[in-house]
Amino acid sequence: MNLKQMFKDVxxxxxxxxxxxxxxxxxxxRAMCEVNTCRQYGKTWACPPALGSVEECRERIQRFQKMLVFSMKIDLEDSFDYEGMMAGMKQFKKSCRAIGAAIRPYIRDCLMLSNEGCDLCEKCTYPDAACRFPEQSQGSLEGYGVFVSELAKQAGINYINGPNIVTYFGALVCQASDLEQLLGQTIE
Ligand code: SF4
Incomplete structure (x- = not known):
């Protein structure tokens, strides 16, 4: 498994x-989620309140040592290009699921996170029944209570990539030794 090549491919x-x-x-x-600007609050298992409290989210992530933060940038026609943003989001989520599926045979104990909710099923089972595809549903970074702008800076990647470009963020959370194996390099 060559994660760097996988990133290029997707x-x-x-x-x-x-x-x-x-x-x-x-x-x-979390309070920003509750305002529901993205219209995902309470819609799927990938967003609050289904994710549990911010403290529970912190514990779930800090069980692991490292977070690999990654981004995809999408060109828009202009800053009002809502259709372009939605298509970009779909593309990004598909890529995140492909990354998760490729990683899973190598490290089962990890957590994949993505931007905003889950768009996998036409109608989510939340809150009436369990998630249909728990291994493919990826919790929202924002829903976990993470400032994505701060996170990008900590990981040394751009939060903003210029005018008429939207950037989406995802993350793989795992132990350092597993990440070194996936990246084929030593990490600090
Ligand atoms: S995989 Fe389906 S059931 Fe699970 S959170 Fe996503 S949309 Fe909902």
Whole structure:
């Protein structure tokens, strides 16, 4: 498994690593979810309140040592190009699922996170029944209470990539030795 090659194949733009111990988990971010600007709050198992409290999210992530943060940038026609943004988001989520599926045979104990909710099923089972595809549903970084702008800086990647470009972020959370194996390099 060559994760660097996989990133190239699915159109990942940048990636970088941070210690999970250094990530700030903020109730303020959760409060932004609750305002529901993205219209994903309470819609799927990948967003709050299904994700549990911010403290529970922090514990789930900090069980692991490292977070590999990655991004995809999508060109838009202009800053009002909503259709372009939605198509870009779909493309990004597909790539995140492809990355998760490729990684799973090598490291089963890890967590994949992505931007915003889960678009896998036409209608989510939340809250009436369990998730249909728990291995493919990826929790939202923002829903976990993470400031994505801060996270990008910690991982050494761009949060903003210029005018008329939207950038989506995902993350693989795992132990350092597993990440070294996937990247084929030593990490600090
Ligand atoms: S995989 Fe389906 S059931 Fe599970 S969170 Fe996503 S949309 Fe909902």
């Amino acid at each position: 159109g990942i733009f940048q990636y970088g690593v941070t210690d999970t111990a250094e990530i700030r988990f903020a109730q303020e971010v």
